Amino acid sequence: MPTGNQKRQMIHLRTVIGRRQPPVPVMSSITLVLLCESPAHGYALFKEMCDMGVFEDGVDASAIYPTLKALEAEGFIKPELVDEGAGPARKVFHITGAGRKALEEFVERHIRLMAADIEYFLDRYDAIKTVKKVDKTGAGRGPAQHAAVGKVDK
Secondary structure, eight states, X not given: OOOHHHHHHHHHHHHHHTSSSOOHHHHHHHHHHHXXXXXXXXXXXHHHHHHHTOSOTTOOXXXXXXXXXXXXXXXXXXEEEEOOSSSXXXXXXXXXXXXXXXXXXXXXXIIHXXXXXXXXXXXXXXXXXXXXXXXXXXXXXXXXXXXXXXXXXX
16 A cells, blocks of 8 residues: 555656646556556556556546556556456456566666656755755855854944
């Protein structure tokens, strides 16, 4: 079960891109990660993604199926008809070797590099904030500037 912070991150992602659900590469990678954890049918994947905050409230469960269809067409997932007793057999999706490889490539080529870029940006930004905070307290000024701070004109 995702933490509150993880759900906020997914909601933030949706807000930034201005959509009710993330773009296809994000949807595909989330689907592949979930299927790495365990095989699942479409509705179970949709519910898990709702719990994660991937979908905005009110999005229809059918929103997951274009992603599943595209992943199946690429050979990244494989459906299996499973008879669970009550009702018709369900398609349970499994990740394939090609799907695992595609996920690994996506993570290593894009996600890890973006994470490094973001970390670099945040380090630079935090350094700027630290310098500005020091300037406001009077630290970092030259000796003549320090002497003038707090003196009253006569």
